[in-house]
Amino acid sequence: MKVRNPRTGQYDYELLVDTPKMVENKVGEIRVAQKAWQKCTIEERVSVLQKWLSSFTQFQGEIAELLAIDTARKRIAKVETGGIIGLMQAWSYRAPQLYNPPAERPSASATTVQIGQQWVPYGVVGVISPWNFPLLLALIDTIPALLAGCGVLLKPSEVTPRFMDGLEKSIAAVPELAAVLKLVRGGAEAGKAVVNNVDAICFTGSVPTGKKIGAACAERFIPAFLELGGKDPAIVLEDADLEVATDAILRSCVGATGQACQSLERIYVHENIHDLFVEIITQKAKAVTLTTNPEKGQMGPLIFEKQAEKIQEQIDDAVTKGATILCGGKVENIDGGLWCAPTVLTNVNHDMEVMVDETFGPLIPIMSFSTEEQALEWANDSIFGLSASVFSKDRDKAIEIASQIEAGAISINDGSLTNKVYDAEKNSFKESGINGSRMGDAGFLRFFRKKALLIQTAHPETMANFEEKNT
Numbered sequence: 001m002k003v004r005n006p007r008t009g010q011y012d013y014e015l016l017v018d019t020p021k022m023v024e025n026k027v028g029e030i031r032v033a034q035k036a037w038q039k040c041t042i043e044e045r046v047s048v049l050q051k052w053l054s055s056f057t058q059f060q061g062e063i064a065e066l067l068a069i070d071t072a073r074k075r076i077a078k079v080e081t082g083g084i085i086g087l088m089q090a091w092s093y094r095a096p097q098l099y100n101p102p103a104e105r106p107s108a109s110a111t112t113v114q115i116g117q118q119w120v121p122y123g124v125v126g127v128i129s130p131w132n133f134p135l136l137l138a139l140i141d142t143i144p145a146l147l148a149g150c151g152v153l154l155k156p157s158e159v160t161p162r163f164m165d166g167l168e169k170s171i172a173a174v175p176e177l178a179a180v181l182k183l184v185r186g187g188a189e190a191g192k193a194v195v196n197n198v199d200a201i202c203f204t205g206s207v208p209t210g211k212k213i214g215a216a217c218a219e220r221f222i223p224a225f226l227e228l229g230g231k232d233p234a235i236v237l238e239d240a241d242l243e244v245a246t247d248a249i250l251r252s253c254v255g256a257t258g259q260a261c262q263s264l265e266r267i268y269v270h271e272n273i274h275d276l277f278v279e280i281i282t283q284k285a286k287a288v289t290l291t292t293n294p295e296k297g298q299m300g301p302l303i304f305e306k307q308a309e310k311i312q313e314q315i316d317d318a319v320t321k322g323a324t325i326l327c328g329g330k331v332e333n334i335d336g337g338l339w340c341a342p343t344v345l346t347n348v349n350h351d352m353e354v355m356v357d358e359t360f361g362p363l364i365p366i367m368s369f370s371t372e373e374q375a376l377e378w379a380n381d382s383i384f385g386l387s388a389s390v391f392s393k394d395r396d397k398a399i400e401i402a403s404q405i406e407a408g409a410i411s412i413n414d415g416s417l418t419n420k421v422y423d424a425e426k427n428s429f430k431e432s433g434i435n436g437s438r439m440g441d442a443g444f445l446r447f448f449r450k451k452a453l454l455i456q457t458a459h460p461e462t463m464a465n466f467e468e469k470n471t
């Protein structure tokens with residue numbers, strides 16, 4: 001597979017794709033090694049993870065450089081590698097505290113029976129990840145799954161695959177880990193082969209692919225943990241601090257060029273502050289600098305060509321239906337890279353794609369509302385339910401509004417806090433995902449099946465008890 005460089009537009013990297021047979025073989029190898037891995041104590045697995053932490057640290061610079069080519073972002077590449085070290089440390093500390101199968105106890109319903117409880121990890125977990133945060137989303141589920149005693153087959157996105165070369169070196173340096181963690185290279189076909197061979201799937205990606213994977217997992221009767229797209233709304237109440245709201249909303253909409261699942265993508269502002277809000281955020285949006293010189297600037301190019309087309313289509317659709325562009329508004333080719341400056345749109349409504357379909361780009365479409373009921377109705381008028389924001393100086397009022405939004409995490413007086421807060425459990429609503437949370441303690445506990453050993457301590461019941469004539 002030829003891979004496009006998002007800064008130059010050149011196809012300057014070749015991805016050697018794993019065939020379905022190679023994927024099957026890798027799963028077979030992991031299965032053999034996983035048996036011993038599962039028998040290790042949690043402390044032994046933590047000590048292997050610590051070895052990986054030190055080899056990862058050794059290759060951190062190389063991995064960050066490759067990621068920076070994959071994504072055309074230097075600073076965020078460093079944040080991603082640093083984030084992985086943080087995750088390794090956090091799970092090394094937390095997983096042994098959480099691994100706590102209950103001690104043997106008598107049953108309350110059958111008092112002569114003792115209950116022994118075992119936690120059995122899924123054998124091989126398949127992790128399939130997207131291109132927007134290629135390293136972080138490849139490892140966010142992988143690390144706790146490994147600590148739970150699962151083997152992991154990891155298939156990152158074919159759009160941003162260079163970082164795998166560095167990551168693989170860090171894994172190879174720890175043979176015990178390399179036996180239970182293997183990488184797969186390729187696109188949909190390789191992903192399908194992963195789904196066809198593993199015992200559970202952790203998938204992060206789009207809703208359409210998530211539905212296909214969910215159906216394939218249902219067919220195989222294996223669990224699918226699906227973390228999918230979003231169309232996050234922000235509600236800005238009349239009493240909101242406008243500096244706070246405009247800073248947070250701008251950062252959340254255009255940070256990482258809007259290519260984050262938890263980006264704010266539609267803004268509802270109270271009519272009494274709407275015009276001032278629009279004026280301030282437009283000024284701030286115009287001040288955002290592009291990293292056309294890779295050594296400076298705040299916002300990079302769009303990573304994925306097809307996404308750039310979709311963003312332009314949404315802008316065109318909105319303008320055709322009457323939207324006003326106050327800044328930005330065009331995907332431009334600069335030296336081969338595809339760039340879109342922060343784009344503020346007003347006079348938008350829910351008949352426009354930009355207010356209902358995921359954008360995954362730096363657009364800020366703003367509507368004004370007159371009542372809280374109206375704002376909530378619009379916020380909930382979506383197939384998505386990933387996350388959302390509420391802005392108000394009144395904490396209780398903000399919580400009251402947040403409680404009525406159909407989404408898994410609500411940031412109050414900020415945007416996209418789920419990219420910083422990893423220890424708050426949350427479930428996606430509607431089509432944004434399904435099954436156990438990757439955040440919080442569930443991020444580790446969901447990898448175990450609970451097995452009951454039921455030990456009879458008295459003589460077993462006999463057939464004499466079923467005699468009808470004694471009834």
Ligand code: NAD
Pocket residue numbers: 128129130131132137155156157158186187188189190191192195204205206207208209210212213227228229230260261358360386432433
């Ligand atoms: P995508 O669905 O196109 O691809 C994701 C992964 O699935 C890739 O590795 C791809 O090769 C693989 N794949 C594609 N078809 C497959 C199939 N039939 N079977 C198995 N694997 C298959 O998503 P994308 O464009 O890479 O990522 C962007 C999407 O990811 C957005 O919708 C975004 O919102 C979402 N996302 C969600 C979260 C979250 O935590 N909820 C985080 C980041 C991104």
